[in-house]
Amino acid sequence: MQSKCETDVRRLADCAVIEIRGEVDGSAAAVLSAAYDGAVADGSPTCVLLDFARVDYINSTGIALIVSVLARARAEGRQVIASGLSDHYRQIFVITRLSDFIQLYDDVESAAAGVGAAG
Amino acid sequence: MAYDERVLVSFSVPSEPGNERLALARVADAVSGCGLSSDQVDRLKTAVAEATMNAIEHGNHNQPDVDVDVTVAALDDGVAVSIVDRGGAHAPAPDAGVELPDLDMKLAGLQTPRGWGLFLIQNMVDAMDVSIDGDLHTVRLVMRSQPTPRPRDPEGGPRAEQV
Numbered sequence: 001m002q003s004k005c006e007t008d009v010r011r012l013a014d015c016a017v018i019e020i021r022g023e024v025d026g027s028a029a030a031v032l033s034a035a036y037d038g039a040v041a042d043g044s045p046t047c048v049l050l051d052f053a054r055v056d057y058i059n060s061t062g063i064a065l066i067v068s069v070l071a072r073a074r075a076e077g078r079q080v081i082a083s084g085l086s087d088h089y090r091q092i093f094v095i096t097r098l099s100d101f102i103q104l105y106d107d108v109e110s111a112a113a114g115v116g117a118a119g
Numbered sequence: 120m121a122y123d124e125r126v127l128v129s130f131s132v133p134s135e136p137g138n139e140r141l142a143l144a145r146v147a148d149a150v151s152g153c154g155l156s157s158d159q160v161d162r163l164k165t166a167v168a169e170a171t172m173n174a175i176e177h178g179n180h181n182q183p184d185v186d187v188d189v190t191v192a193a194l195d196d197g198v199a200v201s202i203v204d205r206g207g208a209h210a211p212a213p214d215a216g217v218e219l220p221d222l223d224m225k226l227a228g229l230q231t232p233r234g235w236g237l238f239l240i241q242n243m244v245d246a247m248d249v250s251i252d253g254d255l256h257t258v259r260l261v262m263r264s265q266p267t268p269r270p271r272d273p274e275g276g277p278r279a280e281q282v
Binding site for chain 1: 140161225228236242
Protein backbone atom coordinates (compact mmCIF):
# COMPACT_ATOMS: atom_id res chain seq x y z
CA MET A 1 0.00 0.00 0.00
CA GLN A 2 1.42 3.36 -0.98
CA SER A 3 1.99 5.70 1.90
CA LYS A 4 -0.09 8.84 2.16
CA CYS A 5 2.30 10.24 4.73
CA GLU A 6 4.77 13.02 4.04
CA THR A 7 7.22 14.74 6.33
CA ASP A 8 9.40 17.79 6.54
CA VAL A 9 12.25 18.11 8.99
CA ARG A 10 13.62 21.32 10.42
CA ARG A 11 15.49 22.48 13.43
CA LEU A 12 14.14 24.64 16.24
CA ALA A 13 16.87 25.32 18.80
CA ASP A 14 17.76 21.97 20.39
CA CYS A 15 14.69 20.33 18.96
CA ALA A 16 14.37 18.52 15.66
CA VAL A 17 10.89 19.14 14.31
CA ILE A 18 9.28 16.44 12.19
CA GLU A 19 6.20 17.92 10.56
CA ILE A 20 3.96 15.05 9.53
CA ARG A 21 1.22 15.37 6.93
CA GLY A 22 -1.50 12.99 5.77
CA GLU A 23 -2.08 9.54 7.20
CA VAL A 24 -0.05 7.80 9.89
CA ASP A 25 -0.60 4.10 9.37
CA GLY A 26 1.58 1.07 8.79
CA SER A 27 2.45 2.21 5.29
CA ALA A 28 4.19 5.25 6.77
CA ALA A 29 6.95 3.19 8.39
CA ALA A 30 9.68 3.98 5.86
CA VAL A 31 8.68 7.64 5.65
CA LEU A 32 8.75 8.17 9.41
CA SER A 33 11.95 6.21 9.85
CA ALA A 34 13.69 8.26 7.18
CA ALA A 35 12.39 11.46 8.74
CA TYR A 36 13.73 10.46 12.13
CA ASP A 37 17.10 9.53 10.59
CA GLY A 38 17.27 12.93 8.96
CA ALA A 39 16.15 14.73 12.07
CA VAL A 40 18.93 13.35 14.23
CA ALA A 41 21.56 12.98 11.52
CA ASP A 42 24.00 15.39 13.12
CA GLY A 43 23.52 13.74 16.48
CA SER A 44 22.87 16.90 18.40
CA PRO A 45 19.10 17.27 18.93
CA THR A 46 18.16 16.55 22.51
CA CYS A 47 14.50 16.64 21.61
CA VAL A 48 12.34 15.42 18.74
CA LEU A 49 9.04 17.21 18.16
CA LEU A 50 6.42 15.32 16.20
CA ASP A 51 3.98 17.84 14.76
CA PHE A 52 0.63 16.28 13.87
CA ALA A 53 -1.19 19.48 12.96
CA ARG A 54 -1.64 18.35 9.35
CA VAL A 55 -2.35 14.71 10.08
CA ASP A 56 -5.92 13.61 9.41
CA TYR A 57 -5.72 9.92 10.27
CA ILE A 58 -3.82 7.76 12.75
CA ASN A 59 -4.63 4.09 13.23
CA SER A 60 -3.30 1.33 15.45
CA THR A 61 -0.42 0.54 13.12
CA GLY A 62 0.44 4.24 13.14
CA ILE A 63 0.41 4.15 16.93
CA ALA A 64 2.88 1.28 16.69
CA LEU A 65 5.17 3.43 14.54
CA ILE A 66 5.02 6.23 17.09
CA VAL A 67 5.89 3.72 19.81
CA SER A 68 8.90 2.64 17.74
CA VAL A 69 10.05 6.24 17.29
CA LEU A 70 9.64 6.83 21.01
CA ALA A 71 11.59 3.68 21.88
CA ARG A 72 14.42 4.64 19.57
CA ALA A 73 14.59 8.20 20.85
CA ARG A 74 14.61 7.09 24.47
CA ALA A 75 17.39 4.62 23.73
CA GLU A 76 19.36 7.52 22.28
CA GLY A 77 18.62 9.74 25.25
CA ARG A 78 16.31 12.11 23.39
CA GLN A 79 13.03 13.55 24.61
CA VAL A 80 9.99 13.20 22.36
CA ILE A 81 7.24 15.81 22.41
CA ALA A 82 4.23 16.28 20.15
CA SER A 83 2.05 19.11 18.92
CA GLY A 84 -1.04 19.68 16.86
CA LEU A 85 -3.03 16.59 17.81
CA SER A 86 -6.79 16.86 17.50
CA ASP A 87 -8.86 16.28 20.62
CA HIS A 88 -9.64 12.76 19.40
CA TYR A 89 -6.03 11.78 18.89
CA ARG A 90 -5.05 13.41 22.17
CA GLN A 91 -7.60 11.07 23.74
CA ILE A 92 -5.92 8.12 22.03
CA PHE A 93 -2.50 9.25 23.25
CA VAL A 94 -3.96 9.29 26.76
CA ILE A 95 -5.57 5.85 26.69
CA THR A 96 -2.51 4.25 25.11
CA ARG A 97 -0.36 6.07 27.71
CA LEU A 98 1.79 7.62 25.02
CA SER A 99 1.07 10.91 26.77
CA ASP A 100 2.88 9.58 29.84
CA PHE A 101 6.07 9.65 27.79
CA ILE A 102 5.36 12.33 25.18
CA GLN A 103 4.49 15.81 26.41
CA LEU A 104 1.63 17.18 24.31
CA TYR A 105 1.40 20.79 23.15
CA ASP A 106 -1.21 22.65 21.16
CA ASP A 107 1.22 23.80 18.47
CA VAL A 108 4.87 24.00 17.53
CA GLU A 109 5.27 27.43 19.08
CA SER A 110 3.99 26.38 22.49
CA ALA A 111 6.08 23.22 22.29
CA ALA A 112 9.19 25.24 21.59
CA ALA A 113 8.36 27.55 24.45
CA GLY A 114 7.71 24.59 26.74
CA VAL A 115 10.99 22.91 25.90
CA GLY A 116 12.81 26.19 26.29
CA ALA A 117 11.22 26.74 29.65
CA ALA A 118 12.10 23.20 30.72
CA GLY A 119 15.66 23.66 29.54
CA MET B 120 -32.63 -8.74 19.89
CA ALA B 121 -32.02 -6.25 22.64
CA TYR B 122 -32.78 -3.20 20.56
CA ASP B 123 -35.24 -2.11 17.93
CA GLU B 124 -32.93 -1.67 14.95
CA ARG B 125 -33.41 0.14 11.65
CA VAL B 126 -30.79 -0.47 8.99
CA LEU B 127 -29.40 2.81 7.68
CA VAL B 128 -26.97 1.44 5.13
CA SER B 129 -25.25 -1.79 4.14
CA PHE B 130 -22.18 -1.92 1.95
CA SER B 131 -19.11 -3.98 1.21
CA VAL B 132 -15.45 -3.18 0.71
CA PRO B 133 -12.85 -5.41 -0.95
CA SER B 134 -10.26 -6.81 1.42
CA GLU B 135 -7.39 -4.56 0.47
CA PRO B 136 -5.25 -2.72 3.01
CA GLY B 137 -6.40 0.87 3.34
CA ASN B 138 -10.03 0.18 2.54
CA GLU B 139 -10.92 0.75 6.18
CA ARG B 140 -10.88 4.41 5.21
CA LEU B 141 -13.77 3.78 2.82
CA ALA B 142 -15.71 2.04 5.58
CA LEU B 143 -15.23 4.72 8.20
CA ALA B 144 -16.22 7.47 5.76
CA ARG B 145 -19.45 5.73 4.83
CA VAL B 146 -20.27 4.94 8.44
CA ALA B 147 -19.65 8.54 9.47
CA ASP B 148 -21.97 9.71 6.72
CA ALA B 149 -24.65 7.18 7.69
CA VAL B 150 -24.74 8.12 11.38
CA SER B 151 -25.02 11.85 10.85
CA GLY B 152 -28.31 12.88 12.36
CA CYS B 153 -28.38 9.96 14.81
CA GLY B 154 -27.72 12.13 17.82
CA LEU B 155 -24.06 11.29 18.33
CA SER B 156 -21.68 14.04 19.39
CA SER B 157 -18.69 14.81 17.19
CA ASP B 158 -16.49 13.13 19.78
CA GLN B 159 -18.63 10.01 19.62
CA VAL B 160 -18.51 10.01 15.82
CA ASP B 161 -14.70 10.27 15.93
CA ARG B 162 -14.54 7.38 18.38
CA LEU B 163 -16.92 5.29 16.28
CA LYS B 164 -14.85 6.01 13.15
CA THR B 165 -11.68 4.80 14.86
CA ALA B 166 -13.42 1.66 16.12
CA VAL B 167 -14.88 0.93 12.68
CA ALA B 168 -11.50 1.47 11.05
CA GLU B 169 -9.77 -0.89 13.44
CA ALA B 170 -12.43 -3.58 13.18
CA THR B 171 -12.40 -3.32 9.39
CA MET B 172 -8.61 -3.54 9.30
CA ASN B 173 -8.78 -6.70 11.40
CA ALA B 174 -11.43 -8.13 9.09
CA ILE B 175 -9.36 -7.35 5.99
CA GLU B 176 -6.07 -8.61 7.38
CA HIS B 177 -6.91 -11.42 9.77
CA GLY B 178 -10.35 -12.48 8.57
CA ASN B 179 -10.07 -12.27 4.81
CA HIS B 180 -6.27 -12.39 4.56
CA ASN B 181 -6.05 -9.35 2.29
CA GLN B 182 -7.84 -11.16 -0.55
CA PRO B 183 -9.35 -8.39 -2.71
CA ASP B 184 -11.99 -10.72 -4.11
CA VAL B 185 -13.38 -11.37 -0.62
CA ASP B 186 -15.50 -8.55 0.76
CA VAL B 187 -15.91 -7.16 4.23
CA ASP B 188 -19.60 -6.43 4.76
CA VAL B 189 -20.65 -3.47 6.88
CA THR B 190 -24.15 -2.71 8.16
CA VAL B 191 -25.07 0.44 10.05
CA ALA B 192 -28.28 0.41 12.06
CA ALA B 193 -30.06 3.01 14.14
CA LEU B 194 -31.05 1.89 17.63
CA ASP B 195 -33.53 3.48 19.99
CA ASP B 196 -30.60 4.97 21.87
CA GLY B 197 -27.72 5.08 19.41
CA VAL B 198 -26.22 3.21 16.51
CA ALA B 199 -24.81 -0.25 15.86
CA VAL B 200 -22.24 -1.13 13.22
CA SER B 201 -21.68 -4.75 12.19
CA ILE B 202 -18.50 -5.72 10.36
CA VAL B 203 -18.45 -9.19 8.84
CA ASP B 204 -15.54 -11.14 7.38
CA ARG B 205 -15.12 -14.76 6.28
CA GLY B 206 -12.50 -15.70 8.81
CA GLY B 207 -14.72 -17.79 11.04
CA ALA B 208 -13.02 -18.13 14.40
CA HIS B 209 -9.89 -16.27 13.35
CA ALA B 210 -10.11 -13.85 16.22
CA PRO B 211 -10.05 -14.90 19.83
CA ALA B 212 -12.98 -13.75 21.92
CA PRO B 213 -12.31 -10.38 23.52
CA ASP B 214 -12.13 -11.98 26.94
CA ALA B 215 -10.01 -14.93 25.89
CA GLY B 216 -6.82 -13.76 27.48
CA VAL B 217 -5.48 -11.63 24.66
CA GLU B 218 -2.37 -9.86 25.87
CA LEU B 219 -3.21 -6.26 26.66
CA PRO B 220 -0.85 -3.77 25.10
CA ASP B 221 1.54 -2.47 27.74
CA LEU B 222 3.51 0.57 26.68
CA ASP B 223 6.22 0.03 29.28
CA MET B 224 6.79 -3.47 27.93
CA LYS B 225 6.74 -2.25 24.34
CA LEU B 226 9.32 0.42 25.09
CA ALA B 227 11.45 -2.20 26.81
CA GLY B 228 11.24 -4.44 23.75
CA LEU B 229 9.27 -7.07 25.64
CA GLN B 230 6.13 -6.65 23.50
CA THR B 231 5.81 -5.90 19.81
CA PRO B 232 5.01 -2.22 19.13
CA ARG B 233 1.83 -3.43 17.43
CA GLY B 234 -1.27 -4.93 19.01
CA TRP B 235 -3.33 -1.81 19.71
CA GLY B 236 -6.34 -2.55 17.50
CA LEU B 237 -8.64 -4.46 19.82
CA PHE B 238 -7.61 -2.24 22.71
CA LEU B 239 -8.60 0.86 20.77
CA ILE B 240 -11.94 -0.64 19.73
CA GLN B 241 -12.81 -1.53 23.31
CA ASN B 242 -11.96 1.96 24.49
CA MET B 243 -13.79 3.79 21.73
CA VAL B 244 -17.30 2.31 21.80
CA ASP B 245 -19.90 1.55 24.43
CA ALA B 246 -20.22 -2.14 23.58
CA MET B 247 -18.56 -4.69 21.36
CA ASP B 248 -19.90 -8.13 20.55
CA VAL B 249 -18.11 -10.84 18.55
CA SER B 250 -20.08 -13.70 17.02
CA ILE B 251 -19.21 -16.57 14.70
CA ASP B 252 -21.56 -18.40 12.38
CA GLY B 253 -19.73 -20.89 10.20
CA ASP B 254 -17.10 -18.93 8.35
CA LEU B 255 -18.81 -15.62 9.11
CA HIS B 256 -17.08 -13.62 11.81
CA THR B 257 -19.04 -10.58 12.97
CA VAL B 258 -17.92 -7.70 15.16
CA ARG B 259 -20.79 -5.53 16.31
CA LEU B 260 -20.04 -2.11 17.73
CA VAL B 261 -22.57 -0.02 19.65
CA MET B 262 -22.38 3.68 20.39
CA ARG B 263 -25.19 5.06 22.51
CA SER B 264 -26.42 8.51 21.79
CA GLN B 265 -26.50 9.76 25.34
CA PRO B 266 -23.21 11.29 26.40
CA THR B 267 -20.68 8.75 27.56
CA PRO B 268 -17.69 9.68 29.69
CA ARG B 269 -14.39 9.75 27.88
CA PRO B 270 -11.99 6.97 28.77
CA ARG B 271 -9.20 8.36 30.88
CA ASP B 272 -6.58 5.66 31.04
CA PRO B 273 -6.14 1.96 30.39
CA GLU B 274 -6.54 1.06 34.04
CA GLY B 275 -9.41 3.20 35.16
CA GLY B 276 -11.26 4.23 32.03
CA PRO B 277 -14.53 2.71 30.97
CA ARG B 278 -14.18 -0.05 28.40
CA ALA B 279 -16.71 -1.43 26.02
CA GLU B 280 -18.96 -3.92 27.63
CA GLN B 281 -18.69 -7.31 26.01
CA VAL B 282 -22.08 -8.74 25.32
